[in-house]
Amino acid sequence: xxxxxxxxxxxxxQLIENGTLTDSAWADAAGAVPRELFVGSYFVxxxxxxxxxxxxxxxxxxxxxxxxxxDRTLVTQLDGRTDPEDAGDRQVTGAPSSSSTLPSLVLxxxxxxxxxxxxxxxxxxxxxxxxxxxxxxxxxxxxxTSIEYDPRVxxxxxxxxxxAGYTPRLITGDGGGDPDGGAFDRLIATCSVRYLPMAWLHQxxxxxxxxxxxxxxxxxxxxxxxxxxxxxxxxGRFLPGHTSFMIxxxxxRPPRPTLALLPGEERPSRIDPSKLDTWTxxxxxxxxxxxxxxxxxxxxxxxxxxxTGSQARTVPDPAGGWTVVQRGPLRLWDQVETxxxxxxxxxxxxQAAFGLTVSAAGQRVWLGAEDGPxxxxxx
Numbered sequence: 338x339x340x341x342x343x344x345x346x347x348x349x350x351q352l353i354e355n356g357t358l359t360d361s362a363w364a365d366a367a368g369a370v371p372r373e374l375f376v377g378s379y380f381v382x383x384x385x386x387x388x389x390x391x392x393x394x395x396x397x398x399x400x401x402x403x404x405x406x407x408d409r410t411l412v413t414q415l416d417g418r419t420d421p422e423d424a425g426d427r428q429v430t431g432a433p434s435s436s437s438t439l440p441s442l443v444l445x446x447x448x449x450x451x452x453x454x455x456x457x458x459x460x461x462x463x464x465x466x467x468x469x470x471x472x473x474x475x476x477x478x479x480x481x482t483s484i485e486y487d488p489r490v491x492x493x494x495x496x497x498x499x500x501a502g503y504t505p506r507l508i509t510g511d512g513g514g515d516p517d518g519g520a521f522d523r524l525i526a527t528c529s530v531r532y533l534p535m536a537w538l539h540q541x542x543x544x545x546x547x548x549x550x551x552x553x554x555x556x557x558x559x560x561x562x563x564x565x566x567x568x569x570x571x572x573g574r575f576l577p578g579h580t581s582f583m584i585x586x587x588x589x590r591p592p593r594p595t596l597a598l599l600p601g602e603e604r605p606s607r608i609d610p611s612k613l614d615t616w617t618x619x620x621x622x623x624x625x626x627x628x629x630x631x632x633x634x635x636x637x638x639x640x641x642x643x644x645t646g647s648q649a650r651t652v653p654d655p656a657g658g659w660t661v662v663q664r665g666p667l668r669l670w671d672q673v674e675t676x677x678x679x680x681x682x683x684x685x686x687x688q689a690a691f692g693l694t695v696s697a698a699g700q701r702v703w704l705g706a707e708d709g710p711x712x713x714x715x716x
Contacts, residue, residue, distance in 0.1 A: 345368060352441055363475060370474055370501065373406075374470075376437045377493075379393070380411075380412040380421055380429075392428055393422070410436050413435050413436055416431040418434075434487075435465075443467070443471065460484070461512040461527065462486075463485035463494045470497075514537055521541050522546075523546050525548045527582060529552035531551070531584070532588075535697075549561055550580055553584075554627070557619040559575045571694075576688075593630075601663050602663050605659070608678065610636050620688060624702055626669045626673055640673070
């Protein structure tokens, strides 16, 4: 056995022991697909840097293979343009825009999707091609269609897949669906979206499933598993755990100038602003103010609405509690406050207590039951 074989087998054994890999067929795929074919080089964050700095780890560098055969996400591109090869020996900064997701998450999602032999699969977000290769090994090349937005990323993935011996159908496009149409049994997205493109609901057969992470400009994430109930219709629930993905570039917020904090109307806040630092609390706030970007932390929260320029910010009150300052046509904190209070009244449950219904009439996230309190997604 090669060093790669030994390291890969050890990773598979780890994922079996910790309960991630429960399906022997997916364990076989994980043991057969060499991740290093799909991650020639990658970035690692530099501890203690603000903003986060990255250094490149290239093929043959010390620790290169060991890093690839570890259960962690490997950043492979920054700002949609900077590759590890471009960095040389310099420390660089930027927002991660492509990555090889940690194997445990990829494999867990494939198992949650319930994909099986004979199913036709649409994967949105080819990325490095590693996830695509796992699926092709498990289900067969002829059943897989994978879409990648970035042409350079798509070309590299195609080369890696061929080198690994897999030939799924690959498309370069924005992820809104198969441009040639299609009838799929399963759809999986390895990027996050603000809402489900309606083409997905028409290209997955009734009775099929969609597994997708919902995110937004507040950078909160929630993984949903939906059953397609009819053409253009689906319903389902959010899943336990904590899953996050980079947002699809067509769903990302538009660029904005440097934020200037301006005066506004002041009042006491009814909620503790630090609730927005919790996993589900931040997501509830995002549902309530879907076009707002969230910054700050703890008692010092800042919301800036991308669409209207409305602002809200909180500060501690020396007499106790917190003060919120709001300006603009939207009262962002009013919206967030009401949503957080609704969630608190329900006992602050995890996202698994929420569901999602999609139809031609709209896309609505609800709490508890379908007729319970809810919020419309920004279509």
